[in-house]
Amino acid sequence: MLDSSNDLLETVKQAAYEAGALLREGYAKEGRVAFEQKGASDFVTYYDTTAENIIIDCISSTFPDIAFLGEESGLTPSTDSDYTVVIDPLDGTNNFLHRVPHFSVSIAVTQGDELIIGVVYQPLLDEMLWAAKGSGAFLNDRQLTTPDARPMTEMLVSTCLPYHAKGDCAIALQQLTALMPQVAGIRSPGSAALEIAYLSLGRFDAFWSQGAKLDFWDIAAGIVIAREAGFTVTDLTGEPNPRQWNSLIAAHPERHSQLLACLKAFS
Missing domain, CATH: 3.40.190.80 (D-Maltodextrin-Binding Protein; domain 2)
Incomplete structure (x- = not known):
């Protein structure tokens, strides 16, 4: 990973928090959420596109050369990096539209074809699950251990x-x-x-x-x-x-x- 890999991880986590704050605010509003239909059972809202922009702005301000692959914006190639930030700004849009409290901000980072960082934030519970390759998985500040296998x-x-x-x-x-x-x-x-x-x-x-x-x-x-x-x-x-x-x-x-x-x- 980058020498500044910890900075990248922390920036990705901050981006997820900021996007999550927008989703939390939108979820709390009364009335139906306006949306457009991209395809069969595939919807997009103001909150999808704005959350994705928040994530891109937050990360690119610190890592201006990094590439992005976003669900809404597509691929933004890198100018000088083999790192790509992979974004689903609102995973569970259909739930969000129906006020089902199960959705997340999902951000990963690849180095070439290798996945090295993953952050999934549930804004309604303020639960951030995150991991960097070789460093274990965490819930907020607590490192997780592998649960026992059930029958x-x-x-x-x-x-x-x-x-x-x-x-x-x-x-x-x-x-x-x-x-x-x-x-x-x-x-x-x-x-x-x-x-x-x-x-x-x-x-x-x-x-x-x-x-x-x-x-x-x-x-x-x-x-x-x-x-x-x-x-x-x-x-x-x-x-x-x-x-x-x-x-x-x-x-x-x-x-x-x-x-x-x-x-x-x-x-």
Whole structure:
């Protein structure tokens, strides 16, 4: 990482706080939130675009040469850096629109193709989950340890499901049918970054998705946090590089292969 990697990490965390403050303010307002529709089940609001601008402004003011890949603004190439900040300014826009209190600010940093920093901030709970490669995972100022692996029959698993012509419903239903009899519960709360990061807290025991089409910015920060918390994160073929994925499975190392065997027959 950069010699100033700690400065970059702290700047990314500050950017997430600032964007989160905007989302918290917007969530508290009365009335429906105005939005535009980008595609099937894909919405954008003032808060998505403004939060992304806040993040870019905050980071670029300290690191002017860094590249950005934002859900709303696309790719802003670097002038002289192999570092890219990957931004989902409001992961869970549909929840935000419906006043469901489950959404997050998600920011990752790559060096070349390697994920090195992940920050996921839940502004309503003021919970910041973050990690840097090789340094462990944290909740706010507390370092996290890997939760014990639960038996399959006690596991609570999270997923993203396809809706309204967005993704492959048939594969998602086949995988649900295979997994439902083996675990204690399956949830689809609607913020993939947050749910992957929640593995580090033991709030979920695993996360998988294939039918839903998740973009890199949906998962990048959560991957860093889950891995640094001791979880195994691959796609359903076992490929470790997320740039090559069209599916995702994150689980405790003692359960990853069991889940993979259950799900990959339908991948």
